[in-house]
Amino acid sequence: MRSRMPFGDELRASLGSPGRVRRLGSSPRSRVWRVELPGATAVVKQIVGGADAEERYAREVAALRLAARAEPPVVPALLGIDPGKRVLVLEHLDHRHPSGDWIVGYAAALARLHAAAGPEDAGVLPRWSGPGAADVASFLGLAEALEAAVPPGLSGELDDLVRRLGRASGHALLHGDPCPGNDLHTADGIRFVDFEQASTGSGVVELAYLRIGFPTCWCVTAASAELLERAELAYRTAWRTATGTEPDGDLTDACAGWLLRGDALVERARRGAADHLALIPDQDWTWGTATARQRLVHRLGVVGALTAERADLSRLSRLSTEMRRRMLARWPALAPIPTRRP
Numbered sequence: 001m002r003s004r005m006p007f008g009d010e011l012r013a014s015l016g017s018p019g020r021v022r023r024l025g026s027s028p029r030s031r032v033w034r035v036e037l038p039g040a041t042a043v044v045k046q047i048v049g050g051a052d053a054e055e056r057y058a059r060e061v062a063a064l065r066l067a068a069r070a071e072p073p074v075v076p077a078l079l080g081i082d083p084g085k086r087v088l089v090l091e092h093l094d095h096r097h098p099s100g101d102w103i104v105g106y107a108a109a110l111a112r113l114h115a116a117a118g119p120e121d122a123g124v125l126p127r128w129s130g131p132g133a134a135d136v137a138s139f140l141g142l143a144e145a146l147e148a149a150v151p152p153g154l155s156g157e158l159d160d161l162v163r164r165l166g167r168a169s170g171h172a173l174l175h176g177d178p179c180p181g182n183d184l185h186t187a188d189g190i191r192f193v194d195f196e197q198a199s200t201g202s203g204v205v206e207l208a209y210l211r212i213g214f215p216t217c218w219c220v221t222a223a224s225a226e227l228l229e230r231a232e233l234a235y236r237t238a239w240r241t242a243t244g245t246e247p248d249g250d251l252t253d254a255c256a257g258w259l260l261r262g263d264a265l266v267e268r269a270r271r272g273a274a275d276h277l278a279l280i281p282d283q284d285w286t287w288g289t290a291t292a293r294q295r296l297v298h299r300l301g302v303v304g305a306l307t308a309e310r311a312d313l314s315r316l317s318r319l320s321t322e323m324r325r326r327m328l329a330r331w332p333a334l335a336p337i338p339t340r341r342p
Contacts (some may be wrong), residue, residue, distance in 0.1 A: 004179050005033045006085040015042070015080050020046045028269065034092060039268060041092040044080055047196065048086070056196035059084040059176075062124050063198035064088070065100070067116045070242075075191050076184075093191055095184045097145035098341065103210055103223050106183055107231035108238040114172035114203035115242035121171065121200065128174055128201030130165035135260040142277040146330070148322045151315040158260070158316065159327055165257045170202035170248035177268075178206050179217030197268075204249030205257070207235050211306070212255045213298045213337055215260070215264035218288030220295055222337045231318045252306045256316060259299045265292040290337045293327060298337045300324035 005021050012018075019036035027031040029049045035042050047057040061083075065261045067075040076091040099105075117124070143150050174181070176197025179235035184191045197223075210231055213220045223231065233249075239247045258264055262277035267287055270276075276292070284293045307313035328334060 005035065005044055006082065006087050007035075008082050008085065008087075011080050011082055011087070011089060013316070018044075028212055029053075030194075037146075043076070043090045045088045045090065046086055047088075053086060054108050057083070057088075059125060059198045060088065060195040063173060063175075063195035064090075066121060066124065067113055067192070067195075069114045070116045072112075072189055073191060074109050074116070074189075075195075076193065083297035090193075093184050093186050095186065098180075098183075098185045100340070101227055101230070102185065102341070103227055103231045104234050105185075105190055105238040107207065107210065107235040109183070109192070109201065110175075110178060110206060111235045111238035111247075112242055113175065113192055114206070115239055117171055119171045121173075124200070125173070126199050128199040128205060130168075130205070131257050131260040133159070133162070133164055135262065136162060138262050138275050138277045139260045139276075142280055142322055143319055145278070145281045146326045148319060148326050149243060151318055154319060157313060160312065161253060161256055161316070162260075164250070165205075166328055168202040168205075168249050168253075170204075171200050172203035173201045174201055174203065174206055178209060178218050178219055179214055180219035180221070181217075202249030202254070203235075203239065203247055204251050205254045207232065207247070208251055208254035208258060211251070211302050212258045213290075213295060213302070215258045215295075215299070216268070218267065219341050220288065220290045220298075220337050221341050222298060224339070234342055252310060252313065255299075255306055256303050256313060259303045259320070265295055283285070284331075289342065291334075293331060293334055294337050297324055297327050297334055299325070 007018050016038035022034045024032040024034055031046045031048060033044045047053050050194050061081055064075055066077045078090060080089040101279050139151060173193060175192055176199055182192060182194045210223060210228055214223055236247055262275060263271040265276045284291045300320045300323050304317050307317035
């Protein structure tokens, strides 16, 4: 295992020769080792697999460098890189089991991560990309398959939503996959890892994870209303402290955008390969802590409630409520998504 870890001459010259090496679990798109270096324990990560490996590596390195500005830290220190082998060497951090109200500290740390980038960093990372016309068509197709009445004018309402999300301002440093498991709860605070999908945009699209149920994540959870209120206040407070401004973006729009995205029902390796919303009437599948139908029922409930007082999303509110009702009637054994992370 040790001989297979990529650790070239330049890394050895700057960091010393690695001692004991242990392979760690990771996604199929990366290889990760814990290694003893002179005076410190480190993590060696190599990004592999897929035609986008170079892009994912560049995003991770750029994001870690931007995030290193935050104080106190919100990411492990980047100790060294080997671009030729797509290798990063990172500070090793001890993870502790999160507390029951973990999302409050998580939200504050996420705000400080987001605040690490600004307008001067335009172009360092790609802009966040929201749902598009194909997502709208897929969502409306699912509504018809569920025999839910689509209100007249809804298509235009959703087109307007997609345009708003596409024009959303903001230069926040977005993690891209800020999931349970990509947050390390250390004695000195929360640090984020795995920035292969990092981008810039409105931080609210990731603040929405707390309400909509961590849409890109294996570990989906639903927090209580009291915890959500505390967490969202912690996010806004931390953002104001770091930037002196209010967060950009609309939380309701962000949640509605995640509802439209069928690819947010499957792990990354399966995204872009099928219309996953179209599969829902005939198939259900488990990913992590919940099934696709469980995830969708949760999102429909969140969006139906959030949009209830929005004149510009009133049709979506009615349809979301009706689709959720029909799904629960068709599959009465569907359980709510978990309230606690593993």
